[in-house]
Amino acid sequence: MEYFLELSSSGLVRGSIYALIALGYTMVYGIIQLINFAHGEIYMIGAFVALIVSGVLTIYGFSGISILILAALIAVIYAAAYGYTLEKIAYRPLRNAPRLSPLISAIGMSLFLQNYVLLAQTPDFLRFPALIPDFEFMEPIAHIMGSPELVIVVTSAVSMVGLTVLIKYTRIGKAMRATQQDMTMARLVGVNVDNVISMTFIIGSVLAAIGGVLVGSYIGQINFYIGFMAGVKAFTAAVLGGIGNIPGAVLGALVLGLTEAYAAGYISSAYEDVFAFGVLVLILIFRPSGLLGKAVKQKV
Amino acid sequence: MVDNIKRSLLVALWFVFLTFPLMVVKVNTLKNIVEWRWINMLWVAIGSFVLSIVWRWAMERRQLKSKKAEQGEEESVKPGFGQRLLEDPKIFKPVLIVLALVTLVFPLVVDIYQANIMVLALIFVVLGLGLNVTVGLAGLLDLGYVAFFAVGAYTYGVLNSFFGFGFWISLPLGGLMGALFGIVLGFPILRLRGDYLAIVTLGFGSIAKIVIENWEEVFNGAKGIANIPRPGFFGAEMSIHTATTYTYYIMILMVLFAIFITNRLKDSRVGRAWMALREDEIACVAMGVDMARTKLSAYAFGAFWAGLAGVIFASRNTYINPNSFTFMESALVLSIVVMGGMGSIIGVIIAALVLILMPEYLRAFSEYRMLMFGAVMVLMMIFRPEGLIANVRRKYAGRKVVTEDANA
Amino acid sequence: MLEVSKTMAEPDNILLEVKDLTMDFGGLRAVDSVSLNVCPGEIVALIGPNGAGKTTFFNCVTGMYKPTNGAVMVHPPEGKSQKINGFKSNRVTTIGMARTFQNIRLFKNMTVLENVMIGRHCRTTTSIIGAILRGSKTRRQERETVEISYDLLEKVGLVDVADEFAKNLPYGAQRRLEIARAMATDPFLLLLDEPAAGMNPQETKALDELIVRIRDTEKISILLIEHDMKLVMNISDRIYVMEYGKEIAQGSPMDIRNDPKVIKAYLGEDSDA
Ligand SMILES: Nc1ncnc2c1ncn2[C@@H]1O[C@H](COP(=O)(O)OP(=O)(O)O)[C@@H](O)[C@H]1O
Ligand SMILES: [Mg+2]
Numbered sequence: 001m002e003y004f005l006e007l008s009s010s011g012l013v014r015g016s017i018y019a020l021i022a023l024g025y026t027m028v029y030g031i032i033q034l035i036n037f038a039h040g041e042i043y044m045i046g047a048f049v050a051l052i053v054s055g056v057l058t059i060y061g062f063s064g065i066s067i068l069i070l071a072a073l074i075a076v077i078y079a080a081a082y083g084y085t086l087e088k089i090a091y092r093p094l095r096n097a098p099r100l101s102p103l104i105s106a107i108g109m110s111l112f113l114q115n116y117v118l119l120a121q122t123p124d125f126l127r128f129p130a131l132i133p134d135f136e137f138m139e140p141i142a143h144i145m146g147s148p149e150l151v152i153v154v155t156s157a158v159s160m161v162g163l164t165v166l167i168k169y170t171r172i173g174k175a176m177r178a179t180q181q182d183m184t185m186a187r188l189v190g191v192n193v194d195n196v197i198s199m200t201f202i203i204g205s206v207l208a209a210i211g212g213v214l215v216g217s218y219i220g221q222i223n224f225y226i227g228f229m230a231g232v233k234a235f236t237a238a239v240l241g242g243i244g245n246i247p248g249a250v251l252g253a254l255v256l257g258l259t260e261a262y263a264a265g266y267i268s269s270a271y272e273d274v275f276a277f278g279v280l281v282l283i284l285i286f287r288p289s290g291l292l293g294k295a296v297k298q299k300v
Numbered sequence: 301m302v303d304n305i306k307r308s309l310l311v312a313l314w315f316v317f318l319t320f321p322l323m324v325v326k327v328n329t330l331k332n333i334v335e336w337r338w339i340n341m342l343w344v345a346i347g348s349f350v351l352s353i354v355w356r357w358a359m360e361r362r363q364l365k366s367k368k369a370e371q372g373e374e375e376s377v378k379p380g381f382g383q384r385l386l387e388d389p390k391i392f393k394p395v396l397i398v399l400a401l402v403t404l405v406f407p408l409v410v411d412i413y414q415a416n417i418m419v420l421a422l423i424f425v426v427l428g429l430g431l432n433v434t435v436g437l438a439g440l441l442d443l444g445y446v447a448f449f450a451v452g453a454y455t456y457g458v459l460n461s462f463f464g465f466g467f468w469i470s471l472p473l474g475g476l477m478g479a480l481f482g483i484v485l486g487f488p489i490l491r492l493r494g495d496y497l498a499i500v501t502l503g504f505g506s507i508a509k510i511v512i513e514n515w516e517e518v519f520n521g522a523k524g525i526a527n528i529p530r531p532g533f534f535g536a537e538m539s540i541h542t543a544t545t546y547t548y549y550i551m552i553l554m555v556l557f558a559i560f561i562t563n564r565l566k567d568s569r570v571g572r573a574w575m576a577l578r579e580d581e582i583a584c585v586a587m588g589v590d591m592a593r594t595k596l597s598a599y600a601f602g603a604f605w606a607g608l609a610g611v612i613f614a615s616r617n618t619y620i621n622p623n624s625f626t627f628m629e630s631a632l633v634l635s636i637v638v639m640g641g642m643g644s645i646i647g648v649i650i651a652a653l654v655l656i657l658m659p660e661y662l663r664a665f666s667e668y669r670m671l672m673f674g675a676v677m678v679l680m681m682i683f684r685p686e687g688l689i690a691n692v693r694r695k696y697a698g699r700k701v702v703t704e705d706a707n708a
Numbered sequence: 709m710l711e712v713s714k715t716m717a718e719p720d721n722i723l724l725e726v727k728d729l730t731m732d733f734g735g736l737r738a739v740d741s742v743s744l745n746v747c748p749g750e751i752v753a754l755i756g757p758n759g760a761g762k763t764t765f766f767n768c769v770t771g772m773y774k775p776t777n778g779a780v781m782v783h784p785p786e787g788k789s790q791k792i793n794g795f796k797s798n799r800v801t802t803i804g805m806a807r808t809f810q811n812i813r814l815f816k817n818m819t820v821l822e823n824v825m826i827g828r829h830c831r832t833t834t835s836i837i838g839a840i841l842r843g844s845k846t847r848r849q850e851r852e853t854v855e856i857s858y859d860l861l862e863k864v865g866l867v868d869v870a871d872e873f874a875k876n877l878p879y880g881a882q883r884r885l886e887i888a889r890a891m892a893t894d895p896f897l898l899l900l901d902e903p904a905a906g907m908n909p910q911e912t913k914a915l916d917e918l919i920v921r922i923r924d925t926e927k928i929s930i931l932l933i934e935h936d937m938k939l940v941m942n943i944s945d946r947i948y949v950m951e952y953g954k955e956i957a958q959g960s961p962m963d964i965r966n967d968p969k970v971i972k973a974y975l976g977e978d979s980d981a
């Protein structure tokens with residue numbers, strides 16, 4: 001039973017991280033039907049910036065919580081800037097191109113960013129400082145769920161609630177929903193579609209960076225390649241939940257995270273990624289619209 | 301002009317900001333030291349300033365071109381380089397003869413190292429030609445192409461180490477295994493939309509590697525399989541040098557074979573269906589083309605070549621392990637296809653040679669190769685989606701001529 | 709609605725027989741119990757305001773969508789009658805019904821000739837092996853494909869541009885190319901979705917003649933969606949009218965012109981007729 005709880009907690013943590021990244025995929029896909037392949041790289045860059053900032057701050061004598069807040073803040077700002085620039089350079093010129101073109105461009109960007117970080121920093125793993133403090137009240141159940149885990153789950157939950165509020169109640173949220181429904185119509189009624197798309201990338205990148213900081217601090221090390229696998233998994237989660245569907249992305253991420261944790265714990269951890277992909281393949285074959293997505297017929 | 305410079309300055313400033321933490325600061329979290337590399341900012345500033353000017357200029361030209369295309373005055377005025385090369389025997393013949401001579405004497409005049417690299421490049425030519433069918437002709441974006449390459453390589457490796465199969469038996473078997481895997485994996489996923497297909501195939505690529513890594517009994521796991529024999533010649537003893545030269549010629553034949561077959565298919569009922577599928581799936585099916593079958597054949601056909609290339613790869617290296625079959629290899633082959641021009645055979649050959657040989661000979665460049673490939677994919681999609689050498693469409697002669705033509 | 713059954717011809721003299729076809733998209737009933745027949749040698753028009761469900765009706769008949777309800781029966785001149793609901797569209801085409809699209813769907817980066825040659829796909833058999841070996845049968849089929857395609861291009865007046873990319877053709881020519889491509893599949897029934905859309909009056913006139921010629925010399929029946937009332941009234945033998953997914957009238961051009969329901973539907977909708 002305890003083992004089960006441990007696995008559940010680890011699955012929940014994974015799921016929360018996947019959810020943070022998956023939201024970026026799902027929002028972008030919902031609006032421009034593009035798999036933003038480079039999204040995982042934004043997450044990786046977020047983690048790197050946080051690592052660099054916290055390293056510098058540590059050396060200059062800052063301490064504990066102030067490092068965490070500053071590092072996360074700067075990481076988020078940078079991720080947003082990267083996301084914005086990425087869209088402008090690699091996707092905007094391809095708005096009307098055949099479907100595969102932006103996808104190939106996205107793959108190119110993903111390779112580019114990975115290798116950019118590799119060359120500018122290092123191919124090796126870097127130790128990531130444990131930024132998240134230990135809470136005393138978590139002591140009794142620390143073997144099942146420690147403070148970092150709690151912080152990850154809570155932060156993710158708060159971010160998602162924030163996103164939901166943003167989309168439901170703000171002006172930009174409404175514009176986003178309108179653009180998702182029908183881009184041409186939205187443009188006609190005066191929505192600045194280009195800005196909405198930029199904003200979508202920015203929001204997605206912010207969430208991914210939050211995920212990056214949390215993961216770095218939780219796992220304790222990062223390298224230039226962490227975005228790739230995380231990106232694919234998060235995309236899987238988004239598809240699982242129904243791509244374009246925001247609650248779906250969260251649900252899909254949790255299901256995927258738990259599946260992976262149980263499979264790794266009870267079956268074999270070597271094949272962990274195989275399970276994730278297996279889930280993806282099965283869902284695409286049997287229910288391509290995902291758990292919460294509606295099946296749409298393509299108009300002819 | 302002034303405006304142009306002002307904007308480029310702003311762009312440069314933006315990129316200085318963007319790259320600052322990653323390019324300038326390098327922290328060592330173990331020793332707690334920071335290295336500040338300020339000089340990098342200068343390079344970023346100058347680089348992005350220049351690139352931004354070039355970018356804007358290229359964008360303007362691109363817009364001009366698409367405006368022209370809208371008014372119906374397409375390139376047709378001036379046939380492209382590829383078209384001229386194919387159509388004008390005056391250019392075409394001498395080029396071909398010189399090329400054939402160079403190809404023939406190449407391994408005789410260079411050392412074994414060079415010949416070996418050339419074999420590798422030719423392996424990638426075959427991979428490129430294979431993926432070119434799947435992605436370039438049929439429009440199925442396969443990001444796990446390396447899986448079939450691995451299937452071929454391990455078919456030979458396993459058959460040899462367990463049953464002592466030789467190269468020449470394993471070669472066709474490797475190709476067939478590739479195609480078989482293509483069919484088995486392709487069957488459930490080919491009705492997926494293009495971008496989903498890309499992700500699922502990416503998954504297959506990763507799964508293949510994980511399975512190879514973890515299935516010790518058959519694939520010997522991460523240690524890999526060693527002592528794979530080079531291609532044999534009726535049991536004759538060969539020095540490494542001769543064997544490499546021999547492999548080189550086998551590869552040349554294989555490339556010619558691949559060109560021949562792909563060319564025949566391109567201008568056939570099957571090839572046309574592949575292209576139509578790429579252009580418009582719905583219309584294609586509405587015109588009576590069986591989508592599942594057509595896609596599956598394109599997918600399996602591409603996989604077949606990867607399987608063949610895999611066998612040769614194993615015999616060239618005499619050693620294989622899972623690390624030769626990562627997403628990077630898939631990405632590499634994909635950039636070959638993208639750069640060469642989707643569907644264009646000459647383009648793919650040139651791109652494969654350039655992309656494989658350049659990093660080998662320009663060592664300084666090799667560090668940057670994946671970076672460049674990434675950039676190339678993005679830039680090609682934006683500025684030259686048809687590739688360096690656009691696919692030339694065959695003209696079919698009219699009724700009167702065609703009778704003689706077909707019998708010739 | 710009642711008239712349908714009265715005027716219904718004998719089954720052995722019908723090519724396409726659609727009974728009570730219904731198509732739902734989620735909550736939206738795009739086609740609501742529509743019945744329609746096409747007999748050999750007929751030109752039948754399907755008209756109605758935008759959004760009436762005409763294209764959806766085509767999509768159901770040609771296998772793009774699986775209808776929610778109802779039956780689509782075909783009675784090919786040769787071959788057996790069958791119910792084709794839920795058949796994939798390539799099967800429907802192979803049976804002998806070919807279509808064009810309202811928003812043109814050509815293979816843009818293939819030549820005009822190749823576009824038509826694709827239409828021959830389902831009437832030829834060359835496999836991968838066959839294409840590689842290029843035996844005599846393959847060559848014969850290839851030759852026939854080219855010949856037939858050239859013939860068709862001649863019929864629609866596009867021989868001169870056979871080697872152009874389809875995307876470089878002017879709009880009207882693209883519409884005619886779609887017709888040629890559909891004809892290449894050897895259909896007994898051609899379904900044309902707004903073939904005159906975007907054409908100028910001269911082009912429409914030529915199209916008018918082309919459609920009649922296809923019926924008369926190629927012996928292909930035609931089911932046609934069209935907004936150009938002049939064209940419809942000129943060439944149709946019978947007309948069906950749809951509004952909001954429902955069939956509101958059917959009959960000869962004369963009947964339709966004077967039908968108050970039709971007039972109301974069109975005037976009320978601020979028609980584009
Ligand atoms: N794939 C689809 N999904 C949802 N609604 C659709 C789809 N195709 C058509 N519709 C809806 O069905 C109705 C009929 O459309 P359509 O058949 O295109 O009309 P028409 O061709 O008569 O102009 C419209 O309201 C349209 O929005
Ligand atoms: Mg319509």
